[in-house]
Amino acid sequence: MENVLETLVLADYEIVFRMDGRTGEYRKILAKPAVGSLYPDSGILGDEACLKYMASVYPKDRILLRTEMSPERLAETAKTGHRKIVSYRRRDPGGRLLYRKAVIVPVPDRTGFVCAIHDTTEEMRLRRENDRNLRMKDEGIRFIVENMCENFIIADTETHECTTYTNREGNISCKSRFDEQIDWFAENMVVPEERAYYRRYFDIDTLTGRIAEEGICRMTCSVIYKNDRRTFAITATLIDDPGKNEKPPFLFLCAQDITSIKRMKETNQLLLFHNQHDKLTGLLNRAAAEKRIREQLYAGSGKAGNTFILIDIDRFKHINDRYGHLTGDEVLRLMGESMRKVFRDKDILCRWGGDEFVVFVSGFADEKVMKSRLNILREKTGTFPDQANFPGITLSIGCVCVHREITLNRLFLLADEALYEVKNHGRDGISFKSLP
Template sequence: MKSSFALKPSESFIFKTSMLLMLVFVIIFSSISELRDAFTDKTYVKTGLYDSMTLAVKGIMRKNEDTFYLLETIASFIGKNTAFDDKNLNGSLRKLAYGKDFYTLEVADSAGKAYCGDGTKRDISKQEYFMAAKAGKRAVTAIDGTGSDEESIVFSLPVYNEDGFAGMVACYYHSSFFEKMLSDYLEELGASTSSWVIQDNGTALLSCGNTFGYTNFYELLYSGTTVEKPSEDISAQVKRQKEGYIRFRRESINYYAIHKPIGLNGWTLVTMVPSKVIDENPAALTVRLVLLLKLMLILAAVALYIFSFERNKAARIRQSRQEFEALTNNVPGGVFRYRNDEKQTLGYLSEGLLHMYGYTLETFRRMFDNSFINMVYAEDRKRVQSEIAGQLAQNGKRKIQYRIIDASGKIRWVYDSGRIVTDKDGNEWFYVVLLDVTRFKNREEQVRESEERYRILVEETNSIVLESNNIDGTAFFTPNFKERFGFEPKVYDSPGTLFPREMIHADDLLKLEQMQRQMEQGANTIADELRIRTGSGAYLWYQISHHIVRDEKGMPIKTISRITDIDADMRQRVHLEDLTQRDPLTGLYNKAAVKALISEYLRLYGNSGLHALLFVDIDNFKAVNDNLGHLIGDKVIIEIGSRLPKPFRETDIVGRVGGDEFVVFLKNVRTKRFVYDKAEQICNIFRNAYIGENGSYKISGSIGIAFSNGANTTYEVLVEEADQALYSAKAHGKDHYEVYHRENR
């Protein structure tokens, strides 16, 4: 008996055909779903966009840190040196703002009275950023622009002095500056990309590429759009400062909206990208899939029994692979995957990766034994393995840098960004994007080498290097400056302001003044040798050279200085010069040195101050030689030579100009009485000197005094006048001093 369920041949054909067609439809639609899932996988969204947004966030935070560093420097300077009502404050603010990215600086006192770089004053005591400063906080605030139609971003922090809170310093950026920064970082995503910096309520603080006309991102997102429901509402994620993305459709265009916290004031960076940037245009993909569907339906209807399900499956796999390769080959750099096994066996390799290495696919697999670790430069392999293991233990992702060698033998630096994925069979695969960063690493190395050469040069030459920038108010100096002189230099705009005047040896102040005059007269390179007091209190010789950089108006904007220790050489040179200037018997200056030193001083300073020349002569010295002998006479000269300098200053000039004649030159004395007192002290030196075998022979001395008479005074004139006064003293009983009076000439 036949079963009631038996089918006729025609019915069997129809049944089998229907079943096969149903299987074909199931396979096709599952393939469409798989293809879409592959193209919209979160991995590929994050790979490009998240990295670009991370760079943008880092750029904003770097600008934030640089700005606050500058403001802290200004706040410290103002707190120590500047009154808020200083007449020069506006000029200082304009100078500090010159050449910066912000458009104005503002300083406020503790009551909120603000002084701007453009000369305006206003009350900001109720402003949010001032109240934050008053509470001891630094702040970044979005406000309407001051003196501008544009919105502004204000960076502010408190100023403190010895009494506590003294006020606030702030700088203003046009919002367009940060919008331009965002645009530059994200330009590689295409002109159709728009970026926003929003508050947690969705209000846009900054935007670039915003063609929708909305000022609130949430209004844009939920007005006239179809949003794929995420696991958590985007507004909740923004408030919790979580990163993520959603997909939505607006005006027949699919978009991704990726959001990432900036780490500042609860602000979030949102980037909207048309899906075609990531999906390779879903409309075109849909057309291809529809055509593929029609083709497969026709093939299934015409030759349903010709092609097996396995061949159809293989065709679909090949098609998916081709489309995947088309996508990955358009990624800048290279894309590959490898198995997480002992050999680290390579799987898919993109054309971009092969191009980066310079090999064909077959040669690549042969050269590196089809192993990932062999792709890495040999010296970096151990480090790479260690860094991958450490990063995967934290979050299953990795971001590392290492070197490779291309087909030409050239070493390249690459940036490796990847994550581990487990397939349906339980196999673990690393999916990796590789970018060539050789150019950036070379720049880093050049900077490092330059800094190292500079450090070695400074250390080897025992020099101190300084740079003072008058525009931004910053000063750079090598660490050995503070070690040598005991303080950190501030901004200096001339040779005369680098060191406090009291640190320069008194005899070298003239040189310092000459250097100052040279700079004021337009010299760009100035150098001289000065004695400077070190941190230990000793005066050492240094060679100081200044190179002045000027603007187009000839005003100094930067000074680069070099200070070299030449103390040992200078002291040797001074010692040798001193030997030629000294009297061999007394050690005082000889006649030639006395004339040269006094003549030079009178040439430079004769027209200012009061100076005196004392001509000293031992009374009856010939009798000493005749009665006691020349040996005793020499002892008298030596004794007087040792005592004579003691009442005088180190800067005064004391010398022996004849057998029993001495000259004392007093520089810049306060009164003539001071000179008379010194002359009396000399007379007492003679009166207290006894010679002979028993010290019973008494000697005395006579002194003639002449004072300088303005710019026309010369050494010869002073000596002649003092000699006449000396002659008068001897004629009037010796053992005293007399003064030359020009009116009695």
């Protein structure tokens, strides 16, 4: 018995009493030095020392402790032979709230009890702190869901059980299993043409394998939400359970409504496009083209070569005067369409102004190839199908091929010289200026 009692004390029990179930007498057996003087050495249950101790017990817990320590309840405990635990709170002389746990164990002959009082203040403090942290995290998740995203799912990758936090306005039905939740989203929110892909993407085994390789996975899907077709961005990742390293990780999914962001991005892209492109031809305007050409000239060494082409529509003013400005506009549109068909997507194509056009080909400077491409351009613009008795379109073209560093201004001057050589020889032709 003494070894048992010493073990109890070492296990952070403040004090241990022996109580006689027949007489109600109690006697202190072991106590830690720091607290021994706070408890009486002996007495009878209900005496002045007991009443004084009871007075320090928190009012809401006093009745419970008094009831559980009554002779009737102690007699019941003696009959069962099972230990009883009573948790309560009390205040020390300084008013500080303390947490205590009384463990009452019947002795083998069932004539009495051993009562050990355990200080659980630190344990309860940590528990309250953990509970508070959990509540704060839970409230944080709810705040994120309600203000920053539409729903948030935590799924156990082993059991596939899940918890879904939802935006209050979304009318989302929460399911207890991940596959059921995905099915509900697919049937009730995802647009029909994307449902099959959505289900395949969120197969939990496939998704966790993808995340294991990529870290974080993101996808977008179209949904019917709040009576409108909207775009959701869904982010998925795996997070280990910090308390159980051997347990498979949890799957976290967060769905965010990015419709307004997407529409704003599309609007900005459209505004940027109109700001950088000529309305009639769809080609870059001069300011945007100059910027891009200079960027490419400064970024490269020039050794690979560059080609700068200046194109002028012959007698364009005569076309406007003779056939009208609407026809003139159609000629400009045809010019833009033809240039896009002849040159590469990465080449810089520009309406420089009026009836002048520019092409910049970065990293390539072969006169023979360029002449071939420009002749194809002349063929495409040579016949204008929408105007009877229209003489056709001819082009005067000045082209500069260089294999060294050079400025845009210098390129333009050289191409302009080549262009006027064509004009001085009757227009409708190509002239090259080459620099070593």
